[in-house]
Amino acid sequence: MTPTLLDPTITTTLREAADRVRAASGTRVGDLVEDALLRTLTDTITLGEDGTAFVITGDIPAMWMRDSTTQLTPYLRFIGSCPPLADLVAAVVRRQLACLDHDPYANAFNDGPTGAHYAPDDVCDDPHVWEQKYEIDSLAYPVTLAHTLWRATGRTDVFDKCAHRVLRTITRQLRVEQDHDTSAYRFQRDTDIPTETLARDGRGTAVGRTGMTWSGFRPSDDACTYGYNVPANLFAAQALLAIGDIATEVLDDAALAADARALSRELVAGVKKFGVVDAPSGPTSDGARDGAAPGRGRIYAYEVDGLGGVLCMDDANTPSLLSLPLIAPDVFDEAVWRETRDVVLSPANPYYFSGTAASGVGSPHTLPGRVWPIALAVEALTGTPEDRVRVLDLLARTDGGTGRMHEAFDASDPTAFSRPWFSWADSMFCELALAVADEAADVGRERGVSGA
Template sequence: MRGLSAQAVLAASILGPSLPVPANAAWADYPARSRIPDSCPDYNDYSKSRHEPFSSGALALPNMRPSPECRTFNSSAVEKVISDMQARLKDPDMAVLFANTFPSTLDTTVRYFDPDLNLAFIITGDITAQWLRDTGNQFAHLYRLLPQDKNLQALIKAMINTESRYIAEYPYCGAFQPPPESGLAPSHNDWADNVRINPPVDNQTVFECKYELDSLAGFLKISRSYYANTNDTSFMNDNWKAAMNSIMTTIHDQSQSTWTDDWRYVSYYNWTGTAGALSPQVPNGGNGEPKMANGLVASSHRPSDDLCVFNFITSDNAMMSVELDHIANMLDKAATQADLSKQARSYAATIRDAVWNTTLNLNGVFAYETNGYGGYYVMDDANVPSLMSLPYLGFLKRNDSNYVKTKNHLFSRLNPYYAEGKSFSGIGGPHVNATYPWPMSQVSAIYGSDDDAEIAQRLDVLLKNTAGLGLIHESVSIYNATDYSRPWFAWANSYFAEMLLDLAERKPGLIFKEDTPYVVGQ
């Protein structure tokens, strides 16, 4: 991925003439025909500097929220959660970090929203494109607020409809341009230059088309989370049904072996970098390493957008099995689309069994990638879904013996992408550099622990490694904690805030002044 400067897009008008925006209002109060004022700074620049007021804590963390008129979406329900948590958190720096991270997605990334057209465009932060994976994670901490905020509910519903249109046509693509109805100009992606894709795609609709299985699982997560918190089935329109059909077809096709019994080479999709492409070429004509069918679903790229070594990613499949079960339960509860429910549940069981039966090595440690031929690549990548995040994904319990072995293995020298410095340590991946672990890995490890001392230690690492900016970054150097990547990365901020809300329920005494649980929406 590559950050793009897009001030013209950030301040672009939406549909029709601009409406006057009162100083105390947010852009989303005028969702169809408004604009971010031209006076608002580019948040990519704003996020690199400290802004007053500062916390009273030892770190004096700054307030990094845009001014109210520059926020891209307003929610009184969100503001209440911030107020509730700040009143309870015992560390003033942690209170400011939560206040910066919890609303980050709504404050900065809603670039277009029209409830009448049921369309939305959500960027990742410093990249002006809508990633299926990122949106699923950027909003994960907000779903419980949907019963309290009809405007937020309409935004999520519009996001589902927009992504349904994308997936129905391009199920192998994970990042997209603004919908044409928005009036926003498509962005140019240098990483997509000189890349051959079969089937071909329209770069006015698609921003990038590396095939990542977790992108489809992320869409399922958005859909079932919306229904679970609203009981509204209206999102299951023709667009959504077409998207689900595309997903089921992709799962089937990518579960097949590379070779047929009579030695025909099977390729449903291939992505090939060519001379001049910034992304590495994918071997075997863009198909990756050969694979043997074993019940898992293949992916050519990881959740990090990096090229796979072997095409069966354990954590992607674990997430997909969980989300397919949720989708089946949702459809059964809504008493609709029984055939789709049956298909989803069947795939969920097949994939879940394959994860347990084919991805554990002789030491009982989950491999990150396998190929069906007996090849195991034992490592982890910080992006979620990851092996470290298996409890967060709902695939297994924190105390599962295989998970405990895997976690101990991955937070050690046995994982080639674990790195440790004087102030920061964690799991990273090849996406940035082996010497730059990701804060996201520490968040996942907290989700995977019930040990108070471990959780407190990992929280301390996160709190002290924001480069003094009070935001969660993509990666941090083990040699220089002020050297980080991506100053504006909404998913990482949302994931941290979601984790803190999880602790507010299950470990309130660790973070609150009083040992009383706090549950969002209650």
Template sequence: MPVTRRDVLAAAGALTISTIAPQPALAATFVSQRPPVRDRKFLSRSVERELSRIKARIADPEIAWIFENCYPNTLDTTVFAGSSDGRPDTFVITGDIDAMWLRDSSVQVEPYTHLMRDDSALRMMVHGLIQRQARCILIDPYANAFVRDPNAKSNLDSATLDATEMKPGVAQRKWEIDSLCYPMRLAHDYWQVTRDKTPFDAIWAKSAKLIVSTFREQQRKTGPGPYTYQRLTKIPTDSLMLDGYGPPSRKVGLIHSMFRPSDDACVYPFLVPANLFAVSSLRQVARVHREARGDSAAASDAEALANEVEAALRAHAIVPDGQGGKVWAYEVDGFGNWLFADDAGIPSLYGLPLIEAADAQDPLYQRTAALAWSPRNPFFVQGKAASGIGSPHMGLDKVWPMAIIARAMVSTDEAVIRACLRDLKATHAGTGFMHESFDKDDPAKFTRPWFAWVNGMFGMMIAELAKKHPKLLAERY
């Protein structure tokens, strides 16, 4: 049955939630859920070796099975690698939605980037994704998702009703800061691993500079900028107030983000974790400009903006925690109003260390994370099946596996990590895959059976545990 994000699918056109009966027979036999080799979209010997190496270390057969299914899921099912104008070209769909999100595609290939140095095919595939993302950004830096054919109209039913400037090639045009941060981060990771300059050509440089100018445009110091967005919908978080410009703000140097990484509209226009992500990714792209291209001017421009946004965050986004301490707000407006919450979608407050936007040992981050993983966060969910952070995107009674995975990856407390592994094992509903969300009391009710972002995160979590906490993988849960 089709399962979609709230505002998509082309095929379904409406929200549906999977409700499946538990599958004890499947769970007992642990039959691989991967496609046959002939049907896999992209084959990598190094990924297969890594899969076998790590799986052999996992004592719990069910967790080993989930890892086997999830770790290669992006390569098995979502990658379309080829060439365009003589350059590598890779399009990566998000899973059950036939479109490429800049954010999702970047994270989907992240579990494999450390293997690129010795795998030329894998390196070429990621090279192609960097090139495709650059071309997408040049089509429209305000779009968050794109279709495969750059000359085609959106294939998402909901987008046909959007009051915004929909250019050919764009699938959805929800302005989210992180949509431009993730490609910068991916470019930096590629450069750090490979030291290969070839993806960073004139097209890439033009797109990277456009990211910086778009961020400056969305500081809105001299006016509201060109971006507006409205949708004819019954769901308020799918559209923007004030003629599509979004909620009011005082211009303090922070970057406006109209939507969160969940694709829900912000309450206040300065999304703090996204601005923190902008700081870290701007500094990363500056290194690529300077080291791969020898472009000190572009590097300095990105660093100057990072410094400005960081100073504005320190001045306007640290708020009282109600216990005598200080924490990061989730959203602010520059007038002194703020919202404390957290959403499972990364960039989140809890997930800041995963995107190099905070040090996990920083006391400010630790206080923020503790508050986010508590009933002080309106989207913290506690249920019979599991507890964790959810999102307004799917409702108040849904836990997102992404948040549980993030908790396991950030924590150094083995008891916490064990609890996360138990919860993830208990809530995949016998499918062998992670999902967007599941009901806090009944994980057989879940959304999105094919969501490669979170599958990849599960695989990356297990790979990290194999390095940092191998004894935890030697246990049964």
């Protein structure tokens, strides 16, 4: 069945959801949500005659594996009851898997062999590829999207021969990159910006073998300082469990299932051994100072190299350390994460910024002092119900008067922002607003029952 983006069932579903947001959070927030939910469908997604769907990020005419998944996040709660939305998600999954079948090292693709590139002088000149920055999350996000679609709807039509081949490729590639020196992957760009290319003739900084899998670039598309990105490894471990489920229950491929599950355990073990470190000294969110005494304050590092290099920070882009309960629920250590969260949401994280309008996690990818709405939404979604209400109000007040979420904004001046149209941020705002509405409805039902 070919999805129609403005199918009446879809528009009715989304407008009813926006009405629930209005009831919980007011007319303006509900209007922002309705506009964003409809805009993503009409302005970022193009349906192909082959039954796939191409998704641009907003102001960049390319499809990222990460963004095209996260842009769909608020719709996933409806796919079990709205078949046309499930059809749309399936069409996106098919395109994602076709892209990875073409080049599993690329992070962003064109809508066909257009020859468009971020930088025409990159090593990769494939006309299908916008950019070939290898990022672990580019493999993991499509897997988790396909798994969510299957679990929510029971449909298995996306798991065709191409999908089976891609799931094997993903597992094999993550294994190859456990020992990066054996990999043929290189990325070089003629630039003076060090985060836009890889050192050592395109191989990246040196790493030792840890059991984790290597990544050239972060979810921000910036080069990794150290090759083992911890949140990306835990996200990959979660995705490998999903591959194991699919291989067992759908594809009848016991060998793939066993390999994926074993690799998941290896990644988690590698993170536990090399990626959990003493918290840095410095102020934390409760105002205390942590001297990182032995046995206290153990946190997840953001990146390590297995040779002694450790980077303690967090980035706004997901997978992030802050997002682990959302993207790696079955493989993260909650106690370590709670210590990590306290550090991430404090000045001990060099990319935590505070101003007169907002405080939150930013990124070295954008200007200092700028907070990311994506990170604010993640902070709230992994926090308390009170956090969610507070941050939702904050995001609605810091849109710079545009009615849209942006990549980042100045913590003291929300009218100074980057990327006027960033669909991922819109979707995370919608996800947060819908979560607040769901919780408000739950409270209402509980009061109704107790009142009866």
